Amino acid sequence: MDPIINAVLKPKSIAIIGASTKPNKIGFKVVENLKNCGYTGPVYPINPDAEEILGYKCYPNIKDVPYVVDMAVVTVPAQVVPTITREAGEKGVKGLSIITSGFSEVGDHALEEEVVKIAREYGMRIIGPNIIGVLSNSDKMNASFTNFLPLEGKAALVSQSGALLIAMDAATYTRRVGFDKMISIGNQADLDFADLIAYLNEDENTTCITLYIEGIKDGPRFMQEARKCTKPIIALKAGSSAHGAAAAASHTGSLAGSAKVYEAAFEQAGVAQALDLNDMFDTTLALSLQPTMKGDNLLIVTNGGGVGVLATDAAEKYGLPLKFAPEDVQAELRKHMPSFGSAKNPVDITGQAGLEGYYEGVKYAYAHPWVDGVVVLYCETSVTNPQEIAEAIYNALQESGASGKPVAVSLIGGDRCETAMKWLIERDIPTYNAPDLAVKAMASLRKQNEMLKTAHNGLYKPDDVDSEKARQIIAGARAKGRNALTEVEAKHVFKAYGLPVAPTDLAHNEDEAVKLAEQIGYPVVMKIVSPDILHKSDAGAVKVNIKNEQGVRDAWKLILENSLAYKADAEIDGVAIQEMAPWATEVIVGSVNDATFGPTLMFGLGGIFVEVMKDVTFKVAPIDEATALDMQSEIKSSKILQGVRGELPRDQKALAKVLAHYSYMIYDLQDEIAESDANPVIVYEDGQGVSVVDARIILTKK
Ligand code: COA
Numbered sequence: 001m002d003p004i005i006n007a008v009l010k011p012k013s014i015a016i017i018g019a020s021t022k023p024n025k026i027g028f029k030v031v032e033n034l035k036n037c038g039y040t041g042p043v044y045p046i047n048p049d050a051e052e053i054l055g056y057k058c059y060p061n062i063k064d065v066p067y068v069v070d071m072a073v074v075t076v077p078a079q080v081v082p083t084i085t086r087e088a089g090e091k092g093v094k095g096l097s098i099i100t101s102g103f104s105e106v107g108d109h110a111l112e113e114e115v116v117k118i119a120r121e122y123g124m125r126i127i128g129p130n131i132i133g134v135l136s137n138s139d140k141m142n143a144s145f146t147n148f149l150p151l152e153g154k155a156a157l158v159s160q161s162g163a164l165l166i167a168m169d170a171a172t173y174t175r176r177v178g179f180d181k182m183i184s185i186g187n188q189a190d191l192d193f194a195d196l197i198a199y200l201n202e203d204e205n206t207t208c209i210t211l212y213i214e215g216i217k218d219g220p221r222f223m224q225e226a227r228k229c230t231k232p233i234i235a236l237k238a239g240s241s242a243h244g245a246a247a248a249a250s251h252t253g254s255l256a257g258s259a260k261v262y263e264a265a266f267e268q269a270g271v272a273q274a275l276d277l278n279d280m281f282d283t284t285l286a287l288s289l290q291p292t293m294k295g296d297n298l299l300i301v302t303n304g305g306g307v308g309v310l311a312t313d314a315a316e317k318y319g320l321p322l323k324f325a326p327e328d329v330q331a332e333l334r335k336h337m338p339s340f341g342s343a344k345n346p347v348d349i350t351g352q353a354g355l356e357g358y359y360e361g362v363k364y365a366y367a368h369p370w371v372d373g374v375v376v377l378y379c380e381t382s383v384t385n386p387q388e389i390a391e392a393i394y395n396a397l398q399e400s401g402a403s404g405k406p407v408a409v410s411l412i413g414g415d416r417c418e419t420a421m422k423w424l425i426e427r428d429i430p431t432y433n434a435p436d437l438a439v440k441a442m443a444s445l446r447k448q449n450e451m452l453k454t455a456h457n458g459l460y461k462p463d464d465v466d467s468e469k470a471r472q473i474i475a476g477a478r479a480k481g482r483n484a485l486t487e488v489e490a491k492h493v494f495k496a497y498g499l500p501v502a503p504t505d506l507a508h509n510e511d512e513a514v515k516l517a518e519q520i521g522y523p524v525v526m527k528i529v530s531p532d533i534l535h536k537s538d539a540g541a542v543k544v545n546i547k548n549e550q551g552v553r554d555a556w557k558l559i560l561e562n563s564l565a566y567k568a569d570a571e572i573d574g575v576a577i578q579e580m581a582p583w584a585t586e587v588i589v590g591s592v593n594d595a596t597f598g599p600t601l602m603f604g605l606g607g608i609f610v611e612v613m614k615d616v617t618f619k620v621a622p623i624d625e626a627t628a629l630d631m632q633s634e635i636k637s638s639k640i641l642q643g644v645r646g647e648l649p650r651d652q653k654a655l656a657k658v659l660a661h662y663s664y665m666i667y668d669l670q671d672e673i674a675e676s677d678a679n680p681v682i683v684y685e686d687g688q689g690v691s692v693v694d695a696r697i698i699l700t701k702k
Helices: 003-009 026-036 078-091 109-121 162-175 193-201 219-228 242-252 259-268 277-289 305-317 327-334 355-367 386-399 415-426 435-455 467-479 487-496 510-520 549-566 625-634 638-642 652-668
Strands: 014-017 043-046 071-074 095-098 125-127 133-136 141-144 155-159 179-184 208-213 233-237 271-274 298-302 373-379 407-412 504-507 524-529 542-546 574-579 585-594 598-605 616-620 673-683 690-692 695-699
Touching: 003 095, 003 125, 003 133, 003 193, 014 026, 014 078, 026 043, 026 141, 071 078, 078 095, 078 109, 095 109, 109 125, 155 162, 155 193, 155 277, 162 179, 162 208, 162 277, 193 208, 193 219, 208 277, 219 259, 219 616, 233 259, 233 277, 259 271, 259 435, 259 616, 271 277, 271 435, 277 435, 298 305, 298 355, 298 435, 305 373, 305 407, 305 435, 327 355, 355 373, 355 386, 373 386, 373 435, 386 407, 386 415, 407 415, 407 435, 467 487, 467 695, 487 504, 487 524, 487 652, 487 695, 504 510, 510 524, 510 549, 510 574, 524 549, 542 549, 549 574, 585 638, 585 652, 598 625, 598 652, 616 625, 625 638, 625 652, 638 652, 652 673, 652 690
Parallel strands: 014 043, 014 071, 071 095, 095 125, 155 179, 155 208, 208 233, 233 271, 298 373, 373 407
Antiparallel strands: 133 141, 133 179, 504 574, 524 542, 524 574, 585 598, 585 673, 598 616, 673 690, 673 695
16 A cells, blocks of 8 residues: 555644634634544644634644644645645645645646646645545544535545535435545546555455546556456446536546547446446445355345336346246245245245245345345335344344355335335445345446456457567658558558458559459459548549459559549559458447547447447457457347348457457557558358458557
């Protein structure tokens, strides 16, 4: 654990620079909150005019404090912050929590950079600026201007929005989701999400990390730390709509990368994405209290058929469809229910079920090796008391002799259920007031288990690549003043990264074209190669299915004629002669450089699927072949690759290899490639491979 960051987040002593004697000021509130919430370390208010605040002795300047100061909370106006940062540095303060607004979020990047630069000179770390402060139950520390510590619990919240943090702090009590820490990080001038993930991963009081994100500054570093993290991470990403992204930009100065790329990056790094604030609380409750679900066998125990059906629907919706329990499980469960109950799955112990039914049913089910996780549902009835049912469920789990499997409960009813829910949550059992929420919680525990498995894999790197050769081709194009490669050059770069490009060579004259066509074998395709004609078909500069020498000679003349008609002064390198790949399923592979996450792979089926239906999926590069197979099943039209209407499946393995190699190419050449695509790539029947027919690479500006 980084000792400086630890000193800032778990300080043994705190100064408040800009502490005030006036009760309505933020500089007063922070002192008051530290005192009222029970912080036990020394507190040093700094104010040029005051003698004491709330019984703490005041000092006119941080340098006058005769003791060690771990962290200083800053509540002076923005223009004064550089001066006090230097003074804090000279004093040897380890870090600052800068509450003050008025930096990059209002466009003053220079002021923010100046403060960070000064802090770096003294080895100080900064939280903020533009924050509420830092709260920690385990340290009884409320170094913020929100009035109270959150409901005690095991999660940690890191929020880019201060106001949302204040609201969530209060909501922890009504939602009954406990947090040990709440950290407001505002503009992330220095410490950012990645630093805090690394820190909280080692924090003994944190079991799960919840993030409210408007923008990530360094996407690859965020992914790297999230991948290393062994605790669940939940992210609520705001600003997915264009208007929302603009609002986020003016709120914390965040630049929004594409929402789809964020989604992909979270998934690849094992981060669970919350859909909204409610989902963020519900998922945090489950992931902070329960172990992940290791297998797919979910068993539901219910006293109500209706909620059982709702839960069954939810299980399918959230990707954890129910299976019938094995016969031995059913036989045992039948002993604890009336004859009209059902022991299949959901296990309906009926509305007549009392304490014994719940106790015996849950105890047996939880301990059975077939069961990977249990959801217990209860509808309030006149013959049962919700509190007693809650106790029966809890005792059953405790006395089952099993552990390490997740459980979630839903108590559906009135006030008595509310009280019983609270009782269960206090005993670390996530409990919800609707059946679908309990099932959704379980599905997130299952998904977390799977995501953590792949997230920890190292970065993919294929063996058979020749980066040097690719870089030479690119350097050659740059030397000629070009920022786009010709198709032939792009194909040679693809080839250097092990991609199966359809054999293509450049002919400089008609005779050479005939020679190359004969070498490649008829039929061939001929296309103009000119840096000035990127849309070759529009220019009438592509001819396909050329079957013999005469065809080559005719096509040569026509292509040159059309090209010059399209652009009279076009610079022409020659004509590409290419093997005519037989037709099969067309897909598109492409890349963009995302503003946040860098080189990102795009994949979809060709033609209308991509153009009209926008049926494409993204992954941050590089990806391995297993992830590339997942990518193929993510598109809506994936069934076409799996084989429809009597067609054989396409060669998805070969396509996975292409996607993985392509992703490594754009990752390895990220300083050179701004944008690229292989369009189309023809995918043949299983075992017959893949052929990259066209290639385009646009270079980065240098
Ligand atoms: N050293 C120590 N104390 C100093 C100082 C210095 N160099 N310069 C000023 N102070 C004292 C002032 O005397 C004042 O104390 P007083 O009230 O006893 O006179 C105190 O620091 C605060 O300074 P003041 O000029 O009165 O500022 P303010 O309290 O009106 O506002 C901020 C200061 C930081 C609260 C304000 O600039 C701000 O940024 N507000 C927004 C904060 C926010 O919302 N953040 C979260 C966003 S989500």
